[in-house]
Amino acid sequence: MFEGIFQPIHLLVIVIVILIFFGPGKLPEIGSSLGKAINDFKKAMSEPEKKPDENGKKIEDKKDSPQ
Numbered sequence: 001m002f003e004g005i006f007q008p009i010h011l012l013v014i015v016i017v018i019l020i021f022f023g024p025g026k027l028p029e030i031g032s033s034l035g036k037a038i039n040d041f042k043k044a045m046s047e048p049e050k051k052p053d054e055n056g057k058k059i060e061d062k063k064d065s066p067q
Contacts, residue, residue, distance in 0.1 A: 022030060 019027075
């Protein structure tokens, strides 16, 4: 039934190693920062492509803007 790399015992060992390595105090911080990173990545993938102008400000790509 459970074949491959993600067997329940493997996941349990991974969780135990993470708890030993980071400690229970750091886990909420790690989860929060991971969630923010995933959210920022999704937002960046859904926004139109933008290019920086000579002042460093981002402007929309001219090929996507209506003329």
